[in-house]
Every structure is written in structure tokens, then in C-alpha cells.
Amino acid sequence: xxxxxxxxxxxxxxxxxxxxxxxxxxxxxxxxxxxxxxxxxxxxxxxxxxxxxxxxxxxxxxxxxxxxxxxxxxxxxxxxxxxxxxxxxxxxxxxxxxxxxxxxxxxxxxxxxxxxxxxxxxxxxxxxxxxxxxxxxxxxxxxxxxxxxxxxxxxxxxxxxxxxxxxxxxxxxxxxxxxxxxxxxxxxxxxxxxxxxxxxxxxxxxxxxxxxxxxxxxxxxxxxxxxxxxxxxxxxxxxxxxxxxxxxxxxxxxxxxxxxxxxxxxxxxxxxxxxxxxxxxxxxxxxxxxxxxxxxxxxxxxxxxxxxxxxxxxxxxxxxxxxxxxxxxxxxxxxxxxxxxxxxxxxxxxxxxxxxxxxx
Ligand SMILES: *Cc1c(COP(=O)(O)O)cnc(C)c1O
Numbered sequence: 322x323x324x325x326x327x328x329x330x331x332x333x334x335x336x337x338x339x340x341x342x343x344x345x346x347x348x349x350x351x352x353x354x355x356x357x358x359x360x361x362x363x364x365x366x367x368x369x370x371x372x373x374x375x376x377x378x379x380x381x382x383x384x385x386x387x388x389x390x391x392x393x394x395x396x397x398x399x400x401x402x403x404x405x406x407x408x409x410x411x412x413x414x415x416x417x418x419x420x421x422x423x424x425x426x427x428x429x430x431x432x433x434x435x436x437x438x439x440x441x442x443x444x445x446x447x448x449x450x451x452x453x454x455x456x457x458x459x460x461x462x463x464x465x466x467x468x469x470x471x472x473x474x475x476x477x478x479x480x481x482x483x484x485x486x487x488x489x490x491x492x493x494x495x496x497x498x499x500x501x502x503x504x505x506x507x508x509x510x511x512x513x514x515x516x517x518x519x520x521x522x523x524x525x526x527x528x529x530x531x532x533x534x535x536x537x538x539x540x541x542x543x544x545x546x547x548x549x550x551x552x553x554x555x556x557x558x559x560x561x562x563x564x565x566x567x568x569x570x571x572x573x574x575x576x577x578x579x580x581x582x583x584x585x586x587x588x589x590x591x592x593x594x595x596x597x598x599x600x601x602x603x604x605x606x607x608x609x610x611x612x613x614x615x616x617x618x619x620x621x622x623x624x625x626x627x628x629x630x631x632x633x634x635x636x637x638x639x640x641x642x643x644x645x646x647x648x649x650x651x652x653x654x655x656x657x658x659x660x661x662x663x664x665x666x667x668x669x670x671x672x673x674x675x676x677x678x679x680x681x
Pocket of ligand 1: 357401402403404405429472476503505529530531532538541542543
């Protein structure tokens with residue numbers, strides 16, 4: 322018999338567009354500057370027995386991360402990347418048909434996508450032209466907003482969201498909403514973290530990950546940090562064994578003091594390369610604007626961005642086109658790679674400019 326699967330799938334998923342991950346989009350590249358990964362692999366090996374199930378919430382990682390972040394161990398839950406944290410918070414707190422999540426484009430796509438998959442409604446308030454929150458418009462929302470996702474530093478714009486505004490929202494929405502601050506890139510600018518605010522406000526959750534500055538995107542390990550009450554609820558609903566044993570072993574090592582020192586070195590290096598790349602981009606006639614970044618990527622507005630993106634792609638340099646995102650026409654996000662990768666990019670861009678003299 323022929324089963325019509327389209328009739329079985331949940332209605333809200335029939336026309337659903339999945340997350341366009343960098344790996345998904347692919348490309349025949351040599352220089353991958355499209356997924357905000359660290360360009361060089363860490364050399365962490367492990368040796369484990371795999372016949373037993375892993376510890377559901379591995380104490381070792383929790384203790385080590387709590388110590389890195391200067392919080393108590395009861396404030397931390399480990400998840401399969403911070404993407405799983407984004408999702409389980411919606412699972413735990415949003416009622417289908419009734420509750421909304423709120424987010425502020427242009428920003429990371431997974432807040433909306435996770436809500437969509439779970440059939441939760443969403444609403445957005447565009448960021449101001451300086452990429453800060455539009456508090457006046459946010460205040461006017463009269464929907465049942467349960468969760469508010471703020472990415473800081475924001476992906477893909479690279480800026481930190483003003484702490485004053487975050488506090489305003491936390492206070493305005495203290496009776497009805499949880500505020501989630503996605504700090505995936507905060508290790509590049511730790512002084513800007515709002516983590517300590519969890520001790521003052523009960524409706525605040527911070528998301529962290531080992532995927533970016535820790536150089537472990539392939540590991541899939543992230544954290545949600547909040548007060549004990551919220552963390553206990555999340556622990557109740559997370560999958561039984563979310564963190565595979567090899568992941569636990571590698572995460573443990575990546576969080577020892579030696580590797581934390583290496584992390585600081587990596588961050589310094591990326592910042593140095595970022596400065597070098599920006600200095601060179603500034604000299605190029607086709608660069609319209611470079612947005613300030615506190616992260617391992619920069620957002621750049623180009624003249625002829627599509628042609629530049631395609632040319633670099635044909636040369637094996639893969640960047641992330643952001644043109645289809647709200648207010649990001651002609652913008653490309655460039656991950657900061659190694660010094661050598663920055664040099665190749667600069668060289669190819671200059672070559673493109675030399676070969677193509679367009680008239681405005
Ligand atoms: C990369 C990224 C994540 C995903 O992190 P994982 O821990 O790899 O799931 C979350 N939020 C933002 C803003 C990111 O850029």
C-alpha cells in the first residue's frame with residue numbers, strides 16, 4: 322500500500338525551511354570562513370569504555386565549566402551544543418497555540434526555527450540601525466511572550482547588546498517572560514558577559530558553548546546557566562543521555578587549566594588577525610562598511626557583494642552571504658581564520674578588484 326506521508330506530517334512543517342547550516346550549504350572550498358569555527362583543530366585525544374551509558378549530567382564537566390564561568394555547579398546544565406539548550410527551554414516553557422517567543426533580527430536563526438518546529442508562535446522586533454534593541458517597540462508588544470532570545474555578541478552583526486537594555490527587558494518582563502542571552506561568542510570578549518546577573522534576576526538564562534573560542538564545534542557541547550529552579554526544570558525534560566562518553570572525556574580535557582590558557586592564546590590570536598583583516602579591507606574600494614565586532618567574525622557590506630561572494634567561492638574561499646537577512650543587503654559575514662587564510666582572502670579580493678572595474 323502507498324502511504325501519503327504528506328498527510329501525516331504536522332501541518333506547520335509542510336512548508337518549513339530548515340536551518341541552512343554552513344556544512345549543509347557546502348561548497349568546494351579550501352578556505353572555510355563561513356561557520357565561525359576556529360581554523361585549527363585542537364589536539365585532544367581520549368580513551369574510554371563505551372559499553373555503559375554515559376552519566377546523564379556529567380559532574381566533571383559541570384564542575385569545570387562552573388569554575389571557568391564562576392558560577393555554582395547547580396546553576397549549570399550541559400546540552401548537545403547550545404542549540405539543544407535553545408530547544409529544551411522552549412520545550413519546557415512554551416504552550417503551543419498560546420505562547421510566543423520573541424527575537425530581534427537580524428540575528429541567529431535557530432530561535433525562530435526551534436519554535437517553528439515545535440509549533441510555537443513567534444514574533445520579532447527588528448534591531449535599530451546601530452544593531453541595538455528597539456526597547457520602545459518591544460514595550461508595545463501585547464502578545465503572550467514567554468521567552469525572549471537575545472544574542473550577545475550578536476550573530477551575524479558582531480556587536481554586544483547594551484547591558485542597560487538587557488536589564489531593562491529583564492525588569493519589564495519579570496512577571497511573564499524568561500530572557501535568554503545567547504553568549505556563544507562571549508569568550509572573545511568575556512568582560513561583556515552578563516552572567517553575574519543570574520544572581521540578581523530569576524528570569525534570566527545564559528547560553529554558552531564549546532563550539533567557538535574553545536575550538537570544538539565538532540564536539541557538540543554547550544551549556545545553559547541560570548538559577549537552580551530553572552536548571553532543575555531543564556534537567557527534568559532533557560533527553561536521558563544527551564552527552565556521549567567521548568564528548569564528556571574531551572570536554573573534561575578542554576576545560577583543564579592548561580587548555581584554558583590555550584583558549585586565551587587563541588582568542589588573542591584571532592583578535593590580532595581580525596585587526597589585520599579589517600585594516601586591509603578598509604583600503605579596498607569595494608568595501609562599503611565594516612561593522613565593529615567583538616567576535617571571531619566580521620560583517621562587511623560590499624559594493625557588488627554577490628559577484629565578490631561568487632568569485633571567492635570559485636577560488637575556494639567560502640564566506641557566508643547574509644544578503645537575504647533583514648537589513649543586511651550586500652552584507653557578507655567573514656569568519657576570522659588563520660593569518661595565512663586572512664592573507665589569501667586579502668590577495669584574492671585585491672585581485673578581484675583589479676580585474677573588475679565596475680561603474681557605479
Ligand atoms: C554557533 C552558534 C550557536 C550554536 O552553538 P552550538 O553549541 O554549536 O550548538 C548558538 N548560538 C549562536 C549565536 C551561534 O552562532
